[in-house]
Amino acid sequence: MIPYILYTALILSACLLFYKLLLQRETFFHLNRFVLIGCMIVAFTLPLIPVPQKLSFRKENTAITIPQTKIPVDKAKTAEVKSAPPSEVFVEEANQNFNLDMVVKGLVYLYWFGVIIFLVNFLMQAVLLFYKAYSASSIQDGKFRIVEITGDKAPCSFANNIFINPEKYEWETYNQILLHEKIHIEQKHTIDLLLAELVLVFQWFNPFAWQWRKTLEINLEFLTDDKMLQQNTVEKESYQFSLLKVAAPHYPLSLTTNYNQSLIKKRIIMMNSKKSNVHTTWKYFFLVPVLVLFACLFNQPAAQSQTLSSNEKSKEQKQQKNIQHGMDTEGSWFATIKGNTVSIQFKSGESNNSSTTFDLSEFSSLPRDTKGE
Incomplete structure (x- = not known):
């Protein structure tokens, strides 16, 4: 105001x-x-x-709203220690x-x-x-x-x-x-x-x-x-x-x-x-260029106030989902059953690898033989 x-x-x-x-x-x-x-x-x-971005003397500051996500405790503590x-x-x-x-x-x-x-x-x-x-x-x-x-x-x-x-x-x-x-x-x-x-x-x-x-x-x-x-x-x-x-x-x-x-x-x-x-x-x-100059100097660029296209929206939503999950969802998934545990591995490229272990009882829908294995 x-x-x-x-x-x-x-x-x-x-x-x-x-x-x-x-x-x-x-x-x-x-x-x-x-x-x-x-x-x-x-x-x-x-x-x-708003004025067209090409005519504006102000730099465009595009803000992306990131939804609130849950961060693992060990990562949160590490980030807090580094940034405090x-x-x-x-x-x-x-x-x-x-x-x-x-x-x-x-x-x-x-x-x-x-x-x-x-x-x-x-x-x-x-x-x-x-x-x-x-x-x-x-x-x-x-x-x-x-x-x-x-x-x-x-x-x-x-x-x-x-x-x-x-x-x-x-x-x-x-x-x-x-x-x-x-x-x-x-x-x-x-x-x-x-x-x-x-x-x-x-x-x-x-x-x-x-x-x-x-x-x-x-x-x-x-x-x-x-x-x-x-x-x-x-x-x-x-x-x-x-x-x-x-x-x-x-x-x-x-x-x-x-x-x-x-x-x-x-x-x-x-x-x-x-x-x-x-x-x-x-x-x-001469009053017209004076007012135009003021608009170019101080007005908000139009690109900041225009509605994103459908492609941009879908791309942004996809990025937000990736951020929320904390990992890239494009890659290969492998599951290995050892005893009463299931080890799930995810591989995306050479540097992005992760694995998580779950109890076998959590996967009740897995097919089993007559011995229950």
Whole structure:
């Protein structure tokens, strides 16, 4: 579990660095949105996909499961004497393994404790938002619900609910806010934020995951601003001035799209920036080899996870049976009766010979003459 979580964190961090270096300044906001969502999904699914053995940089470690067998006492004692390390070394290694196991177990407990805390916080925010949405007075505007709030809180939206204090803004600003939040709702930006928050639940220890959440939110605002400026009724200068008036220091919950005061400057700069040329879209294709490289470096080779063919299975079962019996079953068998004993000899090649003696009474089915011999 721990290697999977760390591998996921590594992919997410690499994708964020790639986005910051090559894609952040591009004005392809729709494409950036799909890249940010896709990378979150890929970060959690890519480690689960095996890669062909020829493409993998990992060495194949084929493990053969050997069933438990009974070993003769004299052989077991001999093997034990040969392989037993000194007692001091054994105690030291045992203590080191114990300490390492305790550290790993402690990290696992700490990780899941953090997951539980952030999951509870996520659920509490969702419950609180639904409570506010359906307990306060609201106005139905088509598929949108305008929920009236009080205090100096910035407007925000969640699902199809728009939270706003109507007494705080003049009519033109109020209409621009509603139009802005309706764009968030129509493009279902709540889904993006919910996915980012779920990523934080399982990647709470990863600072790149927190930065990812912020980057995704900024791009959603860029996308909404660009859509706003395409409206015939909205002027760029008037809209930018409204942003400065709307921004408030009291932020809503993180599950909502809102007028974050710290993002206003970046949004205004992006609105005044030059549109990206379509020929710069080549940058996005470089993300594919980056992900392929990660898969080849860290993913499990496919040969380790593929089911053995029927021939391989039968061969493996035959080898296991030979190991279990402790000898090769291909060879010649000889039986000699001497008195009340039966001596059975097995010969396979020049070096593999063995013999075992049994009481004649154990072979009651042997043919006998009239004298019982």
